[in-house]
Amino acid sequence: MHVALQQDVAPSELPSQQSQPAPRDLRRVDIHPDHWYPVAWSREVKRGKAHGVRFAGDPVVLVRTESGKAFALEDRCAHRQVPLHAGVVDGESIRCCYHGWTYDCTGRCIDVPYLGRERLPNGVRSYPCREEAGLIFIFPGDPLLAETTPFPALGSVGDKAYKTRRFGREVKCHYSFMHENLMDMNHQFLHRKQMGQMKARSVGRSRGEDWVEVNYTFAREEGKQPIGEALVFSQKRGTKPDDNNKDVMTIRTEYPYQTLRIRTKDQTMVMDLWIAYVPLDAEQRTNRTFGLLSIRRPKIPGILDAAWPLLVWFTERIFKEDRWIVEREQEAHDRQGADHNHEVFPVILELRSLLTECGAPVREPATERRVHMIQPISD
Amino acid sequence: MHVALQQDVAPSELPSQQSQPAPRDLRRVDIHPDHWYPVAWSREVKRGKAHGVRFAGDPVVLVRTESGKAFALEDRCAHRQVPLHAGVVDGESIRCCYHGWTYDCTGRCIDVPYLGRERLPNGVRSYPCREEAGLIFIFPGDPLLAETTPFPALGSVGDKAYKTRRFGREVKCHYSFMHENLMDMNHQFLHRKQMGQMKARSVGRSRGEDWVEVNYTFAREEGKQPIGEALVFSQKRGTKPDDNNKDVMTIRTEYPYQTLRIRTKDQTMVMDLWIAYVPLDAEQRTNRTFGLLSIRRPKIPGILDAAWPLLVWFTERIFKEDRWIVEREQEAHDRQGADHNHEVFPVILELRSLLTECGAPVREPATERRVHMIQPISD
Amino acid sequence: MHVALQQDVAPSELPSQQSQPAPRDLRRVDIHPDHWYPVAWSREVKRGKAHGVRFAGDPVVLVRTESGKAFALEDRCAHRQVPLHAGVVDGESIRCCYHGWTYDCTGRCIDVPYLGRERLPNGVRSYPCREEAGLIFIFPGDPLLAETTPFPALGSVGDKAYKTRRFGREVKCHYSFMHENLMDMNHQFLHRKQMGQMKARSVGRSRGEDWVEVNYTFAREEGKQPIGEALVFSQKRGTKPDDNNKDVMTIRTEYPYQTLRIRTKDQTMVMDLWIAYVPLDAEQRTNRTFGLLSIRRPKIPGILDAAWPLLVWFTERIFKEDRWIVEREQEAHDRQGADHNHEVFPVILELRSLLTECGAPVREPATERRVHMIQPISD
Structure with missing residues (x-):
């Protein structure tokens, strides 16, 4: 697999929607069926x-x-x-x-x-x-x-050092909105009520044939750390107040799946999310999300289990806000009849091109497979 | 009217969907309007x-x-x-x-x-x-x-020897699914919870220009006789356990109506159902069912009236199951956009050809009748 | 502005739908956007x-x-x-x-x-x-x-001599049905339960470039005066039982707004309604109604305020009946796919031609305005 590690590049080097208009509307690109x-x-x-x-x-x-x-x-x-x-x-x-x-x-x-x-x-x-x-x-x-297609690695779900929450539900949007929502951490503003004012900084991205990855660090601008976030980090956090600025969040779309991992300064992975968005309808304007959210168990036994309901509540609130906004994006696409997004963030432009390239070829007019029947019987 | 009484025939003599593909999708054949x-x-x-x-x-x-x-x-x-x-x-x-x-x-x-x-x-x-x-x-x-078109005989509704239940409601499917559902008694499996395991055997069918008819006998394979069924037969049943195998059920589509009659060994008609399926919408993908179900009164007066609520409950359950399944058939047709049925039962193939032949000619693009108006008045 | 005061004319002089078929279906004429x-x-x-x-x-x-x-x-x-x-x-x-x-x-x-x-x-x-x-x-x-387009005069809402009720809601019909409903006072039959049997008589209409106006008098045929109506007139009514026959109701569509004014014999305006119907959806098959209903305050202070809830109730009932019937008109248009109205009342024929002439030009296929975006940024 060809892998290109990219440094941040100047705008002129980036694929531009104006100079090279995308031949396909991403929101009409079907997910590729040759995956699990x-x-x-x-x-x-x-x-x-x-x-x-x-x-x-x-x-x-x-x-x-x-x-x-x-x-x-x-x-x-x-x-x-x-x-x-x-x-x-x-x-x-x-x-x-x-x-x-x-x-x-x-x-x-x-x-x-x-x-x-x-x-x-x-x-x-x-x-x-x-x-x-x-x-x-x-x-x-x-x-x-089927047999030769790699089965996805499902995050840390099998690792006893982690506790995993299974979540997800039907979301009324094209799967591509889900990928873009998770990968663009500039949308922290949406979660300002849950998270306080956090400022994400992208610190490098890379791209391979069927994947794109971006790293972020975060700086708290206002408000205090939410309790849900504290749960994830409590066992790893040092005493210096800006230690959290050293945590790195890595978001990766490895077609067709997505992962989000948070590692502390000492490279301990404290959170590991694996997620898939599975189209439900023929137009692929709805998807069902299946998420495996693994949190590393702290050294004190039982503390994570005790705090679990709080973490469930916190992640549900975040997911609810995300679901609401991506459904508004789909709604706008339905009404406008085309993709009017004016994306300015290179990571997302890269992701969009990945999703288009890895997606299914242009959809043929629907034809139903016919099963041949035997001769009718006499009664 | 030309009437052809048919014996069971070998498959090769039957109209076959493969060799003679139906020129029309039955589910798009409108009911013929020149009937009551x-x-x-x-x-x-x-x-x-x-x-x-x-x-x-x-x-x-x-x-x-x-x-x-x-x-x-x-x-x-x-x-x-x-x-x-x-x-x-x-x-x-x-x-x-x-x-x-x-x-x-x-x-x-x-x-x-x-x-x-x-x-x-x-x-x-x-x-x-x-x-x-x-x-x-x-x-x-x-x-x-209107005047010269025969008005339907409405079963035994006018006969004092019978008690009649009027029933029916809106069903979200093409009328043809209703005819096929009632006529194919191999669907007893659907009613296994109400009826126990009954095996239908078709014992002869006949066809005329505008009708098709089939006779069935039944054998109970498992479970005991349901109480609703017992009500219908109680007064006629002999003591030998397999007497019920001698009952004959005759189902007849006489376009556009349908009847189901059960006669015991001695030719007493114990049940007489007349039923019509009336399209509601222009696409004829919904119908309202009007049924007249007449049950012969037993010799002991009052027993049928006493048991009536039970019979109502029993028939409602059966009708509810039938309604559910025919709506699933319509749903599949809507999604597949064509009739993908692979029918193997000659009676039903005969019925389908009858319904197609007796149906309305191909629908013209909708044109609304205009009533000419008079000159506008002065005020 | 050209103004033509018309006397009642004979049918032969009127524009006739038969001889000059309208080139456009009024129900598909968009409201003209160059208004407030x-x-x-x-x-x-x-x-x-x-x-x-x-x-x-x-x-x-x-x-x-x-x-x-x-x-x-x-x-x-x-x-x-x-x-x-x-x-x-x-x-x-x-x-x-x-x-x-x-x-x-x-x-x-x-x-x-x-x-x-x-x-x-x-x-x-x-x-x-x-x-x-x-x-x-x-x-x-x-x-x-915007600046040069006249802002509408909003009835008597700014006049202390009147008390104003603000009302309105979403109505599922084209705005033209609203104009026709209010202007055709022959529809008093619809409000027979609220108003008793009133017979409207049109006593002259006039037409300008962007407006049409009609005057009515009323005769009570049966039943007694409803209390809501009494409220409006109480302070002005003489003792002679047929004094109410001298009140004049003037209904005017001054594109795109509509007014209804009632003046008593001595030219006092006892009621002044200003109303606008604003399309909500792109097909303009729904509108939101905004009404300002001003009632002249009687000489006895406080009496109108005391009776206000009754007047609200009365007008809500009338408006509810009107809303119901115009939604049925839209429904018929949707099902028939064209305007099958057979209008015979010259006032309404005049109004229809006004609404067509003042409406937006034929709608172009929807094209979305695009905002040009800047070059993407590097991260």
């Missing part, structure tokens, strides 16, 4: 139950069989197109609720109650499916690429 | 009141005059197009609520309060209208055909 | 706060600065297009809630916290803005015309 995407929390798919989700407009049923294994199929019965998630798990298969057509984990139709087994119709599409760290992932693109 | 359609229950149109309904997107006002007679007009005042159903019944006419323009039962404008009677504007469209068995019917097609 | 339009009540825009409104689809932020002055800008930050009304008033400027970009009353961007002041981006559009009689007006058209 989380589509549900494990706890949402109970044993012996089916659960319907969506990926970019495609209905997907997640089935947890009686043995506990999860699989993913197109969420439409081949017969009458009704959702399979309303069906009945039968051993290791799923039976449609309407006429009882039954499918195994590969999507093959293995039973039609009123039809001889020798004349079974074709089945439905299946998706490669993996379960990790309490998340169920599918591979919505070319299934032949 | 119920549009309201009689009790919904009170004496001296007007009531607004819709037929396939056309607003219709039903007026019950002070003498008790019902008539049907286009539900728009010729003047400002506001709904006449908000108006005032004045003797045998209806007066628009806005400026008081008044129409008689033929739709003729008979008064404009601020205009001389010699210069009255043209009126509004009227519909042939009949009231039978607690239902108000209109003839939405060519009014010249 | 109220967009909010003063009390809605508190000191040190911002308030978002809309004019014909364009979002507008009204800002009341710390000194109490109001100004109006496009309600979108030049940067990310999010609404400025969610921002923070900072002295005499408004700061966007997201990244803190700051604009003065002319729309100029005067601060981007993370950008040098010498490289500030262009700002946002500003609107000429005036505050009168508790209303905030903007001039949405060509700002060069």
